[in-house]
Amino acid sequence: MTLLGDAAHLMSPFAGEGANLAMYDGAELGKAIATNLGDVEAALIAYEKDPFPRSASAAAEADRNLRLFFNDNSPQSVVEFFTDHQPVK
Secondary structure, X not given: OOOOHHHOOOOOOOOOOHHHHHHXXXXXXXXXXXXXXXXXXXXHXXXXXXXXXXXXXXHHHHHHHHHHHOOOOOOHHHHHHHHHOOOOO
16 A cells, blocks of 8 residues: 555644645655656555655644644743744844
């Protein structure tokens, strides 16, 4: 079984990366198929080695943001987060 897109990257939407990863996965799978014409198994093996390591930082960010929005200090934790991330003047 080959997981692609959102199915391969089960995470909360609190990093805003699900659609980006899904589109990138589709492009990478297409490149693997084009590189391994006539050998679908080789294409899948080539594709499957990268999606999870590539998405690890987005998954960590989604988890961090989920905890930021839903904790005992919410909504103050969200206010502090955005206050700390104001544009530099």
